Amino acid sequence: MDMPARPEKLQWYLDKHLTCSCGREHYAPLKTVSIRKDALEDLPKIASELGFHSLYLICDSITYDIAGKRCMELLEAAGIKAELRKLTHTAFDEATVGDLLIHMPKDYDLCVAVGTGAINDMTRFFSFRMGRPFFTVATAAPMDGFASSVAALNVDNLKTTFEAQTPTAIIGDTEILKNAPYKMIAAGLGDLLGKFTCLCDWKAARIITGEHYCEPIVELVENCVTNVLKDADKAKDRDPAVLGDIMEGLVLTGVAMSLYGNSRPASGCEHHMSHYWEMIFEQRGERPVPHGTQVGVGTVLVLKLMEALRKTEVDFNAARAAANAYRQDAWEQDIRRAYGPAADGVIAMENRAHKNETAGRLQRIDAMEAHWGEIVGLLEALPSSDEVIGLLHSLESPYLPQEIGIDRALLSDTLLYCKEVRERYTLLQMLWDLALLEPLADQVIEDVCAAS
Numbered sequence: 001m002d003m004p005a006r007p008e009k010l011q012w013y014l015d016k017h018l019t020c021s022c023g024r025e026h027y028a029p030l031k032t033v034s035i036r037k038d039a040l041e042d043l044p045k046i047a048s049e050l051g052f053h054s055l056y057l058i059c060d061s062i063t064y065d066i067a068g069k070r071c072m073e074l075l076e077a078a079g080i081k082a083e084l085r086k087l088t089h090t091a092f093d094e095a096t097v098g099d100l101l102i103h104m105p106k107d108y109d110l111c112v113a114v115g116t117g118a119i120n121d122m123t124r125f126f127s128f129r130m131g132r133p134f135f136t137v138a139t140a141a142p143m144d145g146f147a148s149s150v151a152a153l154n155v156d157n158l159k160t161t162f163e164a165q166t167p168t169a170i171i172g173d174t175e176i177l178k179n180a181p182y183k184m185i186a187a188g189l190g191d192l193l194g195k196f197t198c199l200c201d202w203k204a205a206r207i208i209t210g211e212h213y214c215e216p217i218v219e220l221v222e223n224c225v226t227n228v229l230k231d232a233d234k235a236k237d238r239d240p241a242v243l244g245d246i247m248e249g250l251v252l253t254g255v256a257m258s259l260y261g262n263s264r265p266a267s268g269c270e271h272h273m274s275h276y277w278e279m280i281f282e283q284r285g286e287r288p289v290p291h292g293t294q295v296g297v298g299t300v301l302v303l304k305l306m307e308a309l310r311k312t313e314v315d316f317n318a319a320r321a322a323a324n325a326y327r328q329d330a331w332e333q334d335i336r337r338a339y340g341p342a343a344d345g346v347i348a349m350e351n352r353a354h355k356n357e358t359a360g361r362l363q364r365i366d367a368m369e370a371h372w373g374e375i376v377g378l379l380e381a382l383p384s385s386d387e388v389i390g391l392l393h394s395l396e397s398p399y400l401p402q403e404i405g406i407d408r409a410l411l412s413d414t415l416l417y418c419k420e421v422r423e424r425y426t427l428l429q430m431l432w433d434l435a436l437l438e439p440l441a442d443q444v445i446e447d448v449c450a451a452s
Helices: 039-049 061-077 094-103 117-130 182-193 195-209 215-229 232-237 240-260 269-284 291-310 316-324 328-353 358-370 372-380 385-394 408-421 427-433 437-450
Strands: 017-019 025-027 032-036 054-060 081-087 110-115 134-138 150-155 158-163 169-173
Touching: 025 240, 032 039, 032 240, 039 061, 039 134, 039 169, 054 061, 054 117, 061 081, 061 110, 081 094, 094 117, 110 117, 117 134, 117 150, 150 269, 158 269, 158 328, 169 240, 182 195, 182 215, 182 232, 182 240, 182 291, 182 385, 195 215, 195 269, 195 291, 195 358, 195 372, 195 427, 215 240, 232 240, 232 385, 269 291, 269 328, 269 408, 269 427, 291 372, 291 385, 291 408, 291 427, 291 437, 316 358, 328 408, 358 372, 358 427, 408 427, 408 437, 427 437
Parallel strands: 032 169, 054 081, 054 110, 110 134, 134 169
Antiparallel strands: 017 025, 150 158
């Protein structure tokens, strides 16, 4: 079947092999989505229809009260065998995997994640490694990773993305979603705002590095975000229909990641900021704000950097001189300071990817100089930082780093070094290639700190 030329509704993309004009075949193995009032009641029916008989439910103490207990009651009433593990260790690292392994039933054939981001990622990873499918029962909609096929876990103190799997089914009960803390509802919208900058990352990488690019998937995500955000101001009223639309939009952007096979369609440098902050807060023993809230703040920062770039005359020869002056040992010293215990993983990643090495950087500078007008056109198509700030403000969601516990020193490290969290080419790497990341970061830091 051919990938549609125009974006379709969520259900259209599920469990179909699609031949695409981008030259690849896409497939999202998600089989069914139920987002409606009382959707939780569908769990036993969906499990039975898909042939599952013994379930392993994974939650924490909060999501147990919200939905886990009711899930167990429904399964028991339907005569479906189920065991539940209420996690007490929620750092979502190697120890959590061990917890799930130790307590898993011997004969289970399905995992069920009862929760949101971290519980979903842990269940996604664990079930994949154990060779079992999994369902998601959402207790809030603060992020777009429900339908993703990758999982982000803390391993060796570094927030790391692993290959995992897409859920077989997603259940979003709007009666549950509407009662989630408002900051989590706003976080989901913040995560969607990040698609503007992440897609710009991808478009720029296509020009600068020749990275593979899929226009139909980009259009799918852009259309989804536009449709959801047009009613974003109604989210504060906790209208179940609006919250269902938000949940569906978040699932659809996750389906886009599944279709493409990685997180490129929905995660860019604004997400790398969030990953970096989560890692640093974890090292400090502090709890960060929701991921989507961080992404909203990160999106504002990226937009401000791009606005500063558009006002700057780029000196490509100066960029080449900086590339030739690069020294790996000096970079490693900075990384060890900025990443602490996670530095070894970052350095190992760079040793594999070589994204900072001089030869590759010089090639990218040549490509940028040859296509600078096209790149500027991409930046001009972005929403303004003021527009995004206005929307976040209307949602009563933070938009300044200091509102979410990011002080000036951490903000500086974020802008300069969060690009090292992933191998992916982003707008921040582009600024670094042009030897403009540090001066423009200083401008943005002064701007946002003055706004406090």
